[in-house]
Amino acid sequence: MTIGGAATSLGVVSLFVVLVFLPLALVMGQAVVPDLMDGHWPHLSLAGLEHSLGNARSITAISHTVVLSAIGAVSATVLGALYALMLARSNVPFRAVLRATPWLIFLTPGYLKALAWVLLMSPGGYLAQFGLLPEGWDTAFFSLNGLIFVHTLNLFPMACFVIGAAMSGLGSEFEDAARTVGGSARQAWVKINLPLLAPAVVLAFLSIFAEIASDFGLAATIARTSNFGLLTYSIATAIENFPVDFQLAGSQALVLLAMLCSVLLLDKALRRQRRVRLITGRSRRPRIYDLGLWRWPVAGFGLLVSLLSVWLPMAAIIARSGARTLGQGLAASNMTWRYLDQALTLGQPANQALLRSLWFAGLTAITCGVLALLLAWRLDQGGKALRQIVLAMAVGAMAIPGVVMGLGYILLWDRVPGFADTGIYGTWKLLVLGYVSHGLPYALVVVLPAVGQISPNLIDAARLHGAGATTRMFRIIVPLIALSLVTAVLLVFARSVFELPISQLLQPTAGAPAPSVIVRLFGNDNDGLGSALSLLAILATGGLAGLLWLAARAAGRAVWGNGFDSLGGMPRSG
C-alpha cells in the first residue's frame, strides 16, 4: 500500500471512529466499565452486564427482537425482490404508480405509519367506523402479525432499491448467453441471475434486519399495545431516566450489535464467491417479460401493496389532520382546517420546525452523498479488510437505536475534553453531524454495490487516455452510478427530515426540528396538529425529492440522450 493509500484508509477509519465508534463505545463501554464517565479510575465489572441480561424480561425482549427482525427481514426482502423484478423485468401496467410507491413509502417514517395503523386498526378506529374491520382483525393485528405486516410494508423498498439497482446492472447479456446454449429462462435465473444477485439480496436482508432491530417507532406503539416487549423500548426506558441506567442501556445495545455481527459473520462464512463486476458499459437493456393476462393480477398485487403501504396510512393521517377530535370520528361536524392552517402559517412554531428540518436534511443528504461516493470508491479500490471493517461499522450503526447514538453524541461532544471544546454541542452543527452518522451507512449501502459493479477496465481505459482522478470521478463514475447516487441522497434526505431520537437528544437550543415537535404533539395528545405537520413534511419532502429526481433525470438525458433508463439510470451504448 502506498503512503497516500494508507493515509486515505486512515482517514476513512477515523471518520467512522468519530461518527460511530466513539459515541457507541461511550455508551456500550459502561456496560462493563460502569464508572467510565465519572472521572474515577475506571474498573472492569461484569456484574452489571450479568444483572442486566440475566433477568427474564431482558431475555424475552432479546428473543422477541430476534424473531421479529428475522421474520420481518425475510418478508420485506422477498417482497422487495418481487417488487423490483416486477418493475424491472415485466410489462406490468400502472407503472407510474407502482414505480412511485417505494419512494412514497420512504417519505413516511415508521413511527408515523405505526400511528396511522393504530388509528386504522383500533377497535374504535377509522376502519371500524366505516364497518371495514372484520371481527377479530384488531386482535390479530395488535400482535406479532401486525408488527411483521407494518415492518414489511415499511421496509420492502430498501430491498427493492438495493436489488433493483443490482438487476439494472445485470442487464440481460448473461441470460441471453445462457439461452443461446439451450438454457431455459428459469434455468438462467436460478443458475446465473440469482447467484449474481445474492450479494444484493443478503445486503438488503442485513439492512432490513438491522432496521427492524433498531426501530423504536413501532416498538413504542404497536408493540406496546400488543404486549410485545422489544429491546429498543427497553433501552429507551433505561435512558429516559435520572440517573440513566447506563449499564442496562449499554448491555442491551451490546446485544443488538452482537446480533448484527453474528449475521454478518454467518454471511461471510456462507458466501465465499468472487465479486462479479456487472457494469461494463456494454450491458444490454434488460429483457422485459411479457406476462400476458397475468399482468393484471400482478398489477393488482402491486396496487394492493401500494394501497396498504402508502395510501391507506396517508388517508388516516389526512383524516386525523382534519378532525377536531378522535372520539367524534369522521363526521362532517368534526372537520376543521385549524391544524393545517397552524402548520402552514409562517412564524408558527410547527412551521418553523418544518423549515428547519428541511434545511438540516438537505445539508445532511448532500454531505452523505459526497462522503458515500468518496468512501465507496476508496473502499472499492482498497483492501478487503478495510471494506469489511467499514461495512461492519456501517451496518452496525444502522442496528444501533438512534437513542443510543444520540446519548453517545451527548457524552462525546459535551463531556469528553477536546470534543467538548469545539462548542458544537447544543447547536445545529452537532444535530447535522448526528444525522450524517445515521444517514451515511444508508447512503453507503446504496452506493457501494453500484460502485462495486463498475468494471475496472473502464477506469483503466480512461487513465490510459490521460484522464485524471477528478475527470474519472465526474465524467465516468458519477454518471455510471447516477441513479444510485440520487437514490442515496433522496433516501438520506427523507430519513433525516423524520429522524426522531437524534432530533430529540441533539435538539439545538435555538429551535426544535420537526420530528421532535411531531412526536411531542402526538405524545401530548395533540394528534391533529401533529398529523398536519407530518402531512406537510411528507408533501414538502416529496416535492423537493421529486424536483431533484427530475433534475437528475434531465441531466442524465442531456448527457446520455434518451438511452438513460429511468429505472436503472444506466447509460446504454446500444
Place this chain on the structure above:
Amino acid sequence: MRTHGMSRRHLLQATVGAASVLAAPHIARAAAAPLVIYDSLDFVGKAAKAFSAKTGIATNVVEQGGTGGVLGKIAAEGDKPQYDMVWLEGSAVMERMAQAGIFGAHADLAARAAYTKVGRSLVPASAMFLPVTASTTGITVNSKKLTPAQYPKSWSDLANPDYAGAIAAKDPNLSGPAFQWLAGFFQAMGEEKGKALLLQVLTNKALSGLPSGGTVNKALLTGNAKLAITQDSATFGKIAAGEPLVSLYPTEGVVATPSSIGISARTTQADSCHQFVSFVLSPEGQAAMLDGDDSDFFFAPIIEGVKAKPGRTTDINFLVLDNAAAAKNETAWKSWYRENFVP
C-alpha cells in the same frame, strides 16, 4: 519624566481601553446569551416568549416529548449542564435532582411569590425548586363506554370485574406525573395495600404501561380501554376539544402534581433566571401560560388571583406528596412497576 509618565499612563489607559473594546463583543455576547430552559410542558414556550418581550432577555426553550426525555438529557450532560433552568411536572423527580445537587436554593423567590395555600404547601423546604402550576392524576372515563352509574368512585372501585383488562395507565418510568401518581397512591393507600390493589386492577399489560398521555387517550377513545389513570389537565384539554371524556377524583384522595422550576446550580445567569421565575409566578406570566389549548394549559393555578381555563375543575382536595420518601423509593417503585405492568 512627567511627560513620559503621562504617556505611559495614557498608553496603559489606551491599552486597557483597546482591550475593553476588543473584549466588549465577548462580554456583550456572554451577557446576551439566551437563557436555556429544558422542559416537557406545552406552555413554557408561551411563557418564555412573553418574558423575552417584557424584559428583552432572550430565551431558548428545549422541549422534549416527555419527562423521561428531559431527565435522560440532564443525566447524560452530567457535570457539563447546558441548561440554566429545568421546568418539569412531578415534585418527586425534581426532589431527586435537587438531592443530586443539580439545583441551587432560592428561598427568597419562594417567599416573594403570591402563592395560594395549596401553592405554598407545595414549596419544598429546601426551596431548590419552585412550584408554578398544579394538576393531578385521577380517573378518566370514556362516557361512550360507561354510563354514569358505572363510574368508579374510589381507587378501590377499579378492582370491579366490569373493568377487568380495560384500564389504561402511563408508565411511571417514562412520565414524571405518572410517577408522582404512583408515589402519591402508595402514600394514600399504604405501599403494600397499594401494590396489592394495582396487581388486581392493572391486569392487561397492553394497557398498563403506555409511554405517553397521547397513547393512553388513544386507548381510551378508540382502543380497548374503558377508563384510564391519567392526568386531569390532559382530560380537560380533550373535553374542551369535544372528546367524550369525564374526569373523576377518587375518594381516597389525589396527589398534587406541581410543575416546578429548578435553577441550575451551575448557571452563570442567576439574575436573569430569578427574573424569569418571578415573571412566571406573577399574574402576567400565568396569563401567558393560559393562552393555549393544549393539555398543559389546563392547569390548576396556585398563584393568588389567577383563574383556570373555563371547564377546569379547581376545587380539589390535593394531597401533598412526601417528596423525600418518593425520591428515596423511586428506583424500587419504578422497577416494581416495570416488572409487573410493562411488557
